[in-house]
Amino acid sequence: MLIPSAVLASVGTFLYTRLKRRLPRPHFKTPSVKPNLQTIDDTNVQATWIGHSTVLIHWYGLKILTDPVFSKRIGVHLGPVTVGMKRHTAPALSIEEIGPIDVILLSHAHMDHFDHKSLKRLITRDTIVVSAPGTNRLLRRYPSLQTIELHPEDKVTLGNGLEVRAIPVKHWGNRFPWDKNMGYNGYLLKYKGIRMLFAGDTAYTETFTGLADREPIDLAFFPIGAYQPDSFQEAHCTPEQAWTMFKQSGAKRFFPMHWDTFVLSYEPVEEPYDRLIAAAKLERDQIVIKSHGESVRL
Template sequence: MLITFLYWAAVIIVALLLLAFAFLVYSYRKHMSNLPKPDGRMLEHKPVPGEWSDSAVTFTWVGHSTILIRMFGTKILTDPVLGEQLGIRIAGVIPVGPKRFTPPALQPEEIGEVDLILLSHAHMDHIDLPTLRKLATRNIDVITAKNTSGLLRRMPFKSVAELEPGQTVQTADGLTITAIPVRHWGNRFPWNTDYGYNGYIIEKNGVRILYPGDTAYISMSFIREQFGPIDLAFMPIGAYKPDSYQRAHCTPEQAWQMFKESGAKWLVPIHHNTFVLSQEPVDEPLERLLTAAGAERDKIVVEKQGETYTLPTTEQS
């Protein structure tokens, strides 16, 4: 009797799991059917980090929210995601997640060893574990959000520090990193309700960089008031359609407004033209940002992956 009961209980559990899996697959395919389907794109620019000066601030947009910065000799990499596809593998085999339609401007071996990796939050388009495993060495420090360091516990980094908004850390080579509040969320899976999410102010030798990670509109006036002049701001501009997405992602017009509120001198749009994560046409975010900028569009200094820029105030003659 007990054996029969256990048998049918197991059958029911397996059936429920199969139904749940089928529902997830159906929901995912329905979601994907409403998204743009751009053709793959070629890179127009190829950065050469080995040629960058240690006496200036130079950077390139690698793709999505991944930026490589050389800041007076210190190499910083933000939210490194270099793989061809995001997401998970069901049963370790079947990939589920958006594919890259624009390749990264640099591969891990071209980036080389960096000094610091900044992670804003645990979403899979910001913390990509396969990429981090390829980059990990005993010489790299990592700064990440509250309760997310466990994702990296088996990786051979020099150190992994968690920050919450308002907290600051200074590195051995003179960087000051301050976590700032943004309007987003941190769960990697539904049960990770305690995962944090940050933006960052990066400072060295009097130069300040704003990296908000991912955010919906939030007044950035406090940046100028708290930190003083900002030299460079990276702003996310994609993943805002349908309108419900704007609870966690700003529109291009809001990104421009936040840039102006921060008082930054130069703007680099990120978080677009890499993965299809939402319903807006893939070229729309940049077009709308340029329209919002109007006569000040010359303040937007990088528009495409792989473009390299050196802050004018740091260039040496």
């Protein structure tokens, strides 16, 4: 049964209004760090936090973008109006500043990870899009000539040489209540001797354990926000759990994401990073960034 958009908007507005009463209300801010892309060339490997789970990876000439969300508001789009969460930290770079993208990785179809307004401006015929099970139908409107849907543990080597393995995570994938068959992934990436782990969105799970046993993982991206109230931990890890998963994976460097961009839960917006630092203790130097716009170069 097709439910009218007006009904969806009304239901969404009611649920959002109830949730919003207890949410933090941070002031809007612009990142204090402006990435300088002019220093990057084909000899560099660099990852830059744009915001939330959106990371720009320059990788020996390849340009990769994870879960791209650049919109001011996420949610149900009704023409020019969007009903949903408003961004409180601006993207560190605009789509125009980033330019053409070679590969887009989509962990799942939730609106804070899979944003049609952003994808419409990013995907070209030459963009390779890797997405989770059941999500290809959401991408049919776009001109990409190569859209690849991976199930957990599937592996693929793209034409440009990037190896992608889908990692099972603990989350959920429905975009709307009737989307029963949409999945969710993390991704293990390898290209020219460098490996990275993008965990996507996940609660605590042991599926990352030992991923670096055979080959090193140079950089791991883990979510650290949206864990309060406690019931949210069925789908989102706490900062302490994120650190545990990072250590279990055996990766060398921790790149925190999924915090201080959209208010999705009850914890104070700056708390996740403080708790992560406390969990890391004497190993906190393995945490490579803190603020939007910051980069790590390998």
